[in-house]
Amino acid sequence: MEPLNRASQIKTLTADDPRAARVLLEIERYRRSPDALIQVLHVAQDVFGYLSLDVLQFVGRELKLPPSHVYGVATFYHLFSLKPKAEHRVVVCTGTACQVRGAEKILEALRRGRGLTKGSPAAGGRLSLDHAHCIGACGLAPAVLIDERMQARADAGSIDGLVTAVTGVPR
Amino acid sequence: MNVAEWEARAAAARERMAASGTRVCVCSGASCMVSGGDAVLEATEKAVKSAGLEGSARVVKVGCMGTCSQGPLVRLDPDGVVYQKMDASKAGRVIDKHLKNKALLRESLLFAGPAEPGVERPSEHPFYARQLQVVLEHCGRINPEDIDEYLAVGGYRALYKALSSMSPEEVIGEVKMSGLRGRGGAGFPTGLKWETAYRHVADHKYVVCNGDEGDPGAFMDRAVMEGDPQRILEGMAIAAYAVGADRGFIYVRGEFPPLAIRRLGIAIEQARAAGLLGRNILETGFNFDIEIRIGAGAYVCGEETALLISIEGRRGVPRPRPPFPAESGLWGKPTLLNNVETYAGVAPIIERGGEWYSTIGTAKSMGTKVFALAGAINRTGLIEVPMGITLREIIYDIGGGIPGGRRFKAAQTGGPVGGCIPEQYLDVRVDYESLVGLGSMMGSGGLIVMDDTTCMVNLARYFMEFCMDESCGKCVPCRVGTRQMHLLLSRICGGEGTERDLALLEELAPYCREASLCGLGQGAPNTLMSTLRHFRDEYLVHIREKRCPAGECAMAGAPAGVR
Ligand SMILES: Cc1cc2nc3c(=O)[nH]c(=O)nc-3n(C[C@H](O)[C@H](O)[C@H](O)COP(=O)(O)O)c2cc1C
Ligand code: FES
Numbered sequence: 001m002e003p004l005n006r007a008s009q010i011k012t013l014t015a016d017d018p019r020a021a022r023v024l025l026e027i028e029r030y031r032r033s034p035d036a037l038i039q040v041l042h043v044a045q046d047v048f049g050y051l052s053l054d055v056l057q058f059v060g061r062e063l064k065l066p067p068s069h070v071y072g073v074a075t076f077y078h079l080f081s082l083k084p085k086a087e088h089r090v091v092v093c094t095g096t097a098c099q100v101r102g103a104e105k106i107l108e109a110l111r112r113g114r115g116l117t118k119g120s121p122a123a124g125g126r127l128s129l130d131h132a133h134c135i136g137a138c139g140l141a142p143a144v145l146i147d148e149r150m151q152a153r154a155d156a157g158s159i160d161g162l163v164t165a166v167t168g169v170p171r
Numbered sequence: 172m173n174v175a176e177w178e179a180r181a182a183a184a185r186e187r188m189a190a191s192g193t194r195v196c197v198c199s200g201a202s203c204m205v206s207g208g209d210a211v212l213e214a215t216e217k218a219v220k221s222a223g224l225e226g227s228a229r230v231v232k233v234g235c236m237g238t239c240s241q242g243p244l245v246r247l248d249p250d251g252v253v254y255q256k257m258d259a260s261k262a263g264r265v266i267d268k269h270l271k272n273k274a275l276l277r278e279s280l281l282f283a284g285p286a287e288p289g290v291e292r293p294s295e296h297p298f299y300a301r302q303l304q305v306v307l308e309h310c311g312r313i314n315p316e317d318i319d320e321y322l323a324v325g326g327y328r329a330l331y332k333a334l335s336s337m338s339p340e341e342v343i344g345e346v347k348m349s350g351l352r353g354r355g356g357a358g359f360p361t362g363l364k365w366e367t368a369y370r371h372v373a374d375h376k377y378v379v380c381n382g383d384e385g386d387p388g389a390f391m392d393r394a395v396m397e398g399d400p401q402r403i404l405e406g407m408a409i410a411a412y413a414v415g416a417d418r419g420f421i422y423v424r425g426e427f428p429p430l431a432i433r434r435l436g437i438a439i440e441q442a443r444a445a446g447l448l449g450r451n452i453l454e455t456g457f458n459f460d461i462e463i464r465i466g467a468g469a470y471v472c473g474e475e476t477a478l479l480i481s482i483e484g485r486r487g488v489p490r491p492r493p494p495f496p497a498e499s500g501l502w503g504k505p506t507l508l509n510n511v512e513t514y515a516g517v518a519p520i521i522e523r524g525g526e527w528y529s530t531i532g533t534a535k536s537m538g539t540k541v542f543a544l545a546g547a548i549n550r551t552g553l554i555e556v557p558m559g560i561t562l563r564e565i566i567y568d569i570g571g572g573i574p575g576g577r578r579f580k581a582a583q584t585g586g587p588v589g590g591c592i593p594e595q596y597l598d599v600r601v602d603y604e605s606l607v608g609l610g611s612m613m614g615s616g617g618l619i620v621m622d623d624t625t626c627m628v629n630l631a632r633y634f635m636e637f638c639m640d641e642s643c644g645k646c647v648p649c650r651v652g653t654r655q656m657h658l659l660l661s662r663i664c665g666g667e668g669t670e671r672d673l674a675l676l677e678e679l680a681p682y683c684r685e686a687s688l689c690g691l692g693q694g695a696p697n698t699l700m701s702t703l704r705h706f707r708d709e710y711l712v713h714i715r716e717k718r719c720p721a722g723e724c725a726m727a728g729a730p731a732g733v734r
Contacts, residue, residue: 037484038467042425069485076486076643077467079425095387096583096619097545099633104723133470133637134387136428138543138617139202139239139551150428152205 013058019047020058027062034063037073041080050081086121086128088167091145095134101141105156107131113160114171127169172446173454174331177322180445184323192227193270194248195219197262198311200235200397201390201428202552203242207258211243214259218266228270231320234398236311238298239552241281248312255281297568298550303531305539306515307555310398315434318441321401327447329518333409334455337521342413343369346517348525350537355381355473355510356585356614357690358536358603364507367497368414371505376416378407378459379482379501379508382423382431383466383473386586387637389617391541392511394553396423396431399515400438404448404461406514409521411459414507419461422478425468435463470587470641474689475508477643488643489689510615512541532558536602536613544570546619547577556601563597566620577622581705583630585614587637588694590701591627610701626723627706628713631699632660638695649692652683656699663710666717666726673710677703 013020026043030036040059041051048055051074060070074080090110094103110116110129121128137143140152144159146166154162164170172180188194197212216230236244241255245265254265254276261279268276275283282296294300304310313320321327333342347362368376380403384392395403407419423432439461442448450458464482471477472487479500481487500506516538520528529537536558542565545551549571556565562582566572573579581591590611592599599605603613621630639653659676662668680696687693703710712718717726 035482035484038481039465039484042465042467072486073484076488077425077469079466079468093387096586096617096633097388097551099387100546100619100621100625132426133385134389135426136201136390136393137205138388138390138545139553140205140242141545141551143205150205152202 011054013054022047023055023059024062027059032063034065037063037065037070038077041074045080050084052082056082087126088147088169089128089130089145090116090163090167091130091132091135093133093135093137093141093143093145094131095138095141097134097138098142102156103142106142106144106154106159109156109159110163114163123169127163127167174335177327177331177445177447177453180319181322181326184319188320188323191229193229193250195228195230195266195270196233196236196246196248196312197230198234198236198242198244198246199232199430200239200242200311200394201430202235202239203244204428204430206242208243210259211245211257211262214262215245215266218263219270222266222271224266224270228266231314232316233312234310234315235394235553237307237553238281238550240550244281246311251282252280253282254279298554298571301556301560301564301568302554303539303557304555305519305528305531306395306402306512306541307398307553308519309402310395310553313399315398315400316437318401318438318445318447321399325522326401326518327405327453329521330405330408330412330447331453333412333521334453334457339369339413339415342409342521345521345525346413349520349528350525350532351513351516351520351528352536352603353510354512354516354540354615356612358613361509361513364497364509365410365413367495368416368505368507371498373504375418375502375504376411376414377501377504377506378411378414378416378419379479379496379506380407380419380421380511380514381473381475381478381508382421382435382511383478384424384427384511384615385470385473386589386615386617388543388545388583388619389586389615390543390545391553391616393424393427393431394543395511395515395541397434400435401442402515402518403435403511404438404442406517407461408448408452408459409517410507410509410514412457414505416507417458417460419459420464420482420501421461422464422466422472422482425466432463432465439463469643470637471643471689471691474691476689479506479508486643488645489691491688512616533600533602535604540601540613540616542616542618544618544620546583547573547579547622547625548620549574558602559600561598561600562592565601565618566597570620573620573622575622577624580621580623580625581627583611583619583621583698584617585612585694585697586617587634587641588612588690588697589614590697591621591630591705593705610697610704612697624721624723626664626719626721627702627709628660629664629719629721629723631702632657632664634698635660635695638691642691642695646686646688646692648683648686649688649695652679652687652692653695655679656683656696660699663713664719664724666713666724668710668714670714673714 116122144151144154243257246253351361352358477487477489496506541555635657
């Protein structure tokens with residue numbers, strides 16, 4: 001977990017930033033109700049790409065919530081990321097249906113093919129790998145998400161080539 | 172909208188549907204979309220236009236049709252002919268051959284409607300013959316983004332009946348009579364829960380729909396949200412009238428493809444615009460509105476107290492019950508919380524009567540249940556069956572058995588907090604009590620079939636890891652217990668386990684089950700305990716012979732990945 005004592009590094013974000021303005025719009029949509037925190041963080045992550053400390057501080061200030069509360073919520077939920085994401089992302093579903101249909105083999109192929117594993121990105125940080133508990137294609141398992149493209153019935157033999165084709169990141 | 176306007180609108184919609192000629196229904200459920208449904212939809216629309224058939228055929232986007240493994244699917248109504256594994260060019264050929272030349276495109280046929288030698292009618296095909304669709308009756312048949320189609324098939328009649336001719340007590344009485352039990356997993360009697368929320372007097376009450384559907388491999392609730400969202404809204408509105416609530420929330424899993432959230436949003440907008448949500452609904456003086464809340468990826472938020480806390484914008488950490496949400500829930504007010512499928516079953520119960528519903532199913536588990544079939548099964552997809560059907564009928568008749576000539580080993584139900592049912596119980600009747608009796612549970616409806624290539628010890632390790640990752644950390648038995656049990660299971664899977672480890676597991680599991688605060692910790696040892704009960708030999712082979720009979724675990728000494 002990131003240390004918190006970085007107050008000095010937090011840049012002040014204001015509504016002049018068009019991205020912050022978009023977040024403000026969402027805050028207004030919920031009439032500034034602090035209950036909307038999670039919904040607002042979704043939008044903030046969408047427009048900023050991730051939730052930096054200055055984004056969290058901005059949201060907290062606008063919703064009149066203490067930074068500890070905002071930070072606590074942002075770190076509790078898996079979908080929120082406090083770090084920038086890699087340029088290209090592969091998400092291998094390791095949900096039960098995919099697990100039973102060979103998700104391990106896909107992971108193994110990516111590990112062997114290009115040294116890509118969860119938590120250790122490849123290609124100089126341009127390509128990252130995540131696991132997901134279920135990405136909604138259980139009937140067509142195993143499923144892999146490469147950037148925006150969903151690959152159903154993924155195959156360990158061809159997954160590496162597909163990653164190259166979709167992301168343009170060579171082996 | 173008043174009653175006369177609403178009736179006129181439904182009648183007009185019915186006429187429009189009947190007059191549009193052949194309905195070319197293109198499945199736009201998540202599964203078909205993933206396998207190229209978008210292109211099929213586009214090609215179908217283009218083909219109808221270029222063939223000049225716009226006057227006699229209409230292309231409609233519909234929700235999940237059930238046979239997901241055969242997608243993308245296209246069905247032509249009223250003929251009831253279903254074509255499978257469509258792509259853009261095949262879709263063009265369907266329009267050409269079926270619509271223009273009135274002949275079947277045989278090579279792409281899945282089900283044929285009219286008697287055709289060599290092909291079965293849908294109603295005779297075992298996939299449909301054993302099903303009984305109540306919750307899913309409109310799913311895959313109507314356009315989920317058009318409230319008029321829902322009105323045309325009788326939508327909101329049940330709400331009107333409740334508002335105009337029944338007291339809240341009578342609505343609750345009907346739900347009690349139906350025997351409906353919560354479809355979110357635990358099977359708590361729905362009518363009883365409604366009565367509790369009704370009895371608690373407060374200035375505000377809430378109705379909440381649990382659409383978190385966190386069990387991996389389960390997609391029943393998502394299919395209903397994508398395929399017939401108005402049905403959920405109608406059920407919630409009836410519930411709100413019964414318990415006296417004026418505000419509702421639908422909590423939707425954040426990891427879902429955005430389709431479910433988008434369609435629910437459209438449905439709410441359309442219902443508001445039609446005056447079926449909002450103030451003075453159908454001019455009866457009843458006020459009720461619904462908002463969507465999107466989860467952010469925490470399995471424990473499917474648990475009801477955690478879910479409510481998450482709606483309040485806080486860390487989704489469960490709290491002890493009582494008080495139950497029906498007594499004190501959102502912002503301390505009485506809150507009725509039910510699952511998506513539970514709400515989706517309400518309108519037919521009100522319309523056709525609780526007594527009718529109670530004749531379906533078994534004496535203690537009434538009605539129908541939706542299951543999502545996945546894993547090692549030929550026809551993966553979405554089904555709805557009467558309670559009391561056997562597992563064998565589900566897996567072999569409806570699901571078409573195990574692919575590749577392999578042998579059935581076990582079915583997993585109830586998700587990470589559920590359990591496994593082995594081959595010798597294939598003839599067990601599926602209802603709440605008998606599944607619990609076997610050490611598993613009904614769960615929300617995910618049914619994952621495993622063949623002999625799945626290792627049961629590794630499965631237990633897999634679910635333990637899931638629960639360990641998802642433990643919120645509030646109570647010690649769950650936070651520490653899942654970690655220790657995962658460690659022991661990993662050792663056994665890695666060929667380094669001892670019989671003492673097994674004894675430790677058996678000692679720890681009941682502690683975690685008995686002493687944890689919520690259903691996550693209480694259920695975490697379930698797969699472990701049920702596999703120990705039914706597949707103890709497999710554990711012993713791992714420990715004594717350092718061998719994985721299914722060939723899944725990479726044992727110590729053997730290089731990783733060797734199977
Ligand atoms: C860890 C955990 C996860 C759960 N996940 C869900 C879920 O995803 N969907 C759901 O409807 N119920 C889930 N439940 C059950 C809910 O707590 C609750 O019992 C249910 O939504 C009540 O609705 P019902 O009576 O209509 O079934 C979960 C329970 C636990 C303990
Ligand atoms: S389990 Fe992988 S998509 Fe659902």
